[in-house]
Amino acid sequence: MSRSREELADLVRRGYRFAYSLTHESARADDLVQDAWLAILRARGPWTIEYLIVAIRNRFVDQCRREGLVRFSPLQSEDGQVPDDAGTASAMDAMVAAEAEDSSGSDDSWIDVEMLEPALATLRAEERAVLYLAVVEERSASAIGELLGWPRGTVLSLIHRARGKLRASLRCEPGART
Amino acid sequence: MRAGSADVIRKRLEEKLAEYYGQKSPPQSSVERLVRDACDAGATAPGHGSPSRAASARFGVVGLVAAFALLAALPAYYMGVRAGRDGAASASALPPAKPATGSAPAAPPTLKPRLVLARIHADWCPRSPTIAPLFQELLDRYGNDAVMVVTLDITSPQTRRQAMLLADSLGIVGQIGIAYDGDMVKLEPGMIRLIDRDKHDVMATLRSVDERPDFERTLALALPSQSDSDMR
Numbered sequence: 001m002s003r004s005r006e007e008l009a010d011l012v013r014r015g016y017r018f019a020y021s022l023t024h025e026s027a028r029a030d031d032l033v034q035d036a037w038l039a040i041l042r043a044r045g046p047w048t049i050e051y052l053i054v055a056i057r058n059r060f061v062d063q064c065r066r067e068g069l070v071r072f073s074p075l076q077s078e079d080g081q082v083p084d085d086a087g088t089a090s091a092m093d094a095m096v097a098a099e100a101e102d103s104s105g106s107d108d109s110w111i112d113v114e115m116l117e118p119a120l121a122t123l124r125a126e127e128r129a130v131l132y133l134a135v136v137e138e139r140s141a142s143a144i145g146e147l148l149g150w151p152r153g154t155v156l157s158l159i160h161r162a163r164g165k166l167r168a169s170l171r172c173e174p175g176a177r178t
Numbered sequence: 179m180r181a182g183s184a185d186v187i188r189k190r191l192e193e194k195l196a197e198y199y200g201q202k203s204p205p206q207s208s209v210e211r212l213v214r215d216a217c218d219a220g221a222t223a224p225g226h227g228s229p230s231r232a233a234s235a236r237f238g239v240v241g242l243v244a245a246f247a248l249l250a251a252l253p254a255y256y257m258g259v260r261a262g263r264d265g266a267a268s269a270s271a272l273p274p275a276k277p278a279t280g281s282a283p284a285a286p287p288t289l290k291p292r293l294v295l296a297r298i299h300a301d302w303c304p305r306s307p308t309i310a311p312l313f314q315e316l317l318d319r320y321g322n323d324a325v326m327v328v329t330l331d332i333t334s335p336q337t338r339r340q341a342m343l344l345a346d347s348l349g350i351v352g353q354i355g356i357a358y359d360g361d362m363v364k365l366e367p368g369m370i371r372l373i374d375r376d377k378h379d380v381m382a383t384l385r386s387v388d389e390r391p392d393f394e395r396t397l398a399l400a401l402p403s404q405s406d407s408d409m410r
Contacts, residue, residue, distance in 0.1 A: 008213045008221060016204040030204055034340060037212050038347045041219045116198045135192045136199045166191065 008047065012037070014137075015052040021132035022060045022125050035059045049137075053147060057129070119169035127162035134159050211331065211340060218329050220321065291326045293381075293400055294373040296345070296354055298365055301333040305368025305385065312390060313370055316397075324401055330354060332365050341365075353380045372397055 012033060019029035019036075036055035045051050120128055126148075133144045134155075141155040148155075297313045299306050313329075321327045328348065330341035345351045353373045355364055370384040372393065382396040383389070 004221075005213050005217065008216050009209050012209045012212050013203055017199045017202050020202045021199065026202070029202075030208060033204060034208070034212070034343065037215070038344060041215060041344075042347060044219070047216065047221050113194050113198050113201070116194060120198075131195065132199060135195045163188065163191070167187075 011047060011049060011052060014049050015056055017136065018053050018129070018132060019056050019060070021128045021136075022057065024121055024125075024128065028063075032056050032059055032063075050147060053133075057148060060125070115170055116166075119166050122169045123162050123165055127158050127165070130155050130158045131162040131166075207336065208340075211337060214329065214331075215344065218317070218327060291324055292374055292376045293325045293397075294348060294350055294375055295320065295325055295327045295370060295397075296350060296373060297327075297329045297370045298354060298367045299329055299331050299333070300367035303367035308386070309368050309370060309384070312384065312387065316370065316394075320397060320401075325397075330365070332367055338365070349375055349378075352378055372400070374400070 015033045015036065016029055019032040020026065023029045023032065033052075033056065036052055036059055039045075039055050039059070040047065040051060045055075123131070129148070130144055133139045133147070134141070139147070141152045141159070144150075145152045145155045150158075295313075295316055297309065299310075313327075317327050326348070328344060330345060332338040332341050342351065345354050350373050354371060368385065370393070372381040372383075373379070374381055381400060382393045384393040
């Protein structure tokens with residue numbers, strides 16, 4: 001019994017972190033988790049993190065629609081091309097090469113947890129969400145795509161863009177360049 | 179060399195991100211309340227911990243029936259009669275993710291049971307502790323598919339808000355209060371109510387042990403009609 005309660009508590013915390021990655025606000029994240037939890041209660045759905053994540057994400061999309069906010073822009077890269085599975089490997093090679101080029105001559109001393117808060121705020125919700133799922137939940141791009149209903153190439157593109165924006169934001173922090 | 183440097187930075191960034199999100203946690207009171215709601219709704223039943231003896235027996239019977247059904251279905255399966263099977267399998271995995279743009283969201287799934295046993299609880303209420311064992315007995319006896327059993331905790335403004343959200347989602351806001359003051363629903367802790375969600379009707383209220391026989395009689399009378407409607 002106690003083990004089961006612990007699992008449920010862990011589920012709530014993981015759901016909250018995903019909700020926070022979407023909203024970047026603790027109060028809204030809390031509300032999202034409550035709503036999603038109630039939806040699972042009503043549906044008597046499975047008490048799994050995958051189900052909770054999809055429920056939270058669906059409620060977030062609903063909220064954005066209600067508020068008239070267009071948080072989820074069309075899924076295409078900055079050059080207007082919609083990425084797909086074809087050519088993903090070459091795209092990944094290009095991403096790694098670009099990252100290597102960007103980071104040449106720099107060190108990692110500028111990365112600090114406190115600085116992540118404003119840096120993450122510059123990201124779009126879906127960028128933060130895929131970054132969270134990839135980095136913290138350690139899910140593959142295919143798994144994230146299946147979860148959120150996006151092609152794998154789109155997920156890879158979002159992760160890449162999120163990383164790039166994050167790096168750029170962190171470098172722009174006052175006093176970060178030492 | 180450069181690629182190696184990029185990998186180091188990426189790894190460090192990911193470590194910091196994991197550390198950052200690791201620090202984010204919901205209020206402990208929220209976690210406890212959600213876990214309690216899930217337990218009340220049966221999330222600790224099979225597959226989520228140690229099921230109660232009654233639940234074990236129930237699932238034992240269900241398992242037996244399922245085994246017979248499987249045995250009966252095997253010949254048909256091997257003869258190639260598989261209509262609808264693939265669709266059912268794929269539908270059970272995850273709810274469909276909503277598209278980011280497009281049509282309006284689909285209607286939420288509806289709760290099947292019409293009958294709701296709602297306990298109004300508050301830590302500061304002297305009557306709530308006396309009602310708790312009665313509620314637990316009702317939960318053990320009637321907490322099946324025909325009745326939904328919920329606890330509405332109104333100890334603090336925050337828990338009250340969550341209780342109202344839960345009641346709203348179940349469509350029983352009008353039946354849990356004792357009076358209305360404008361938009362405010364006045365709630366009385368230390369009582370259990372039997373509510374018919376379809377008729378928006380309070381069928382019985384239990385405030386003390388003395389009222390239990392009448393309450394259970396009403397509940398027992400309501401149950402057959404509930405199962406009939408489910409079968410229809």
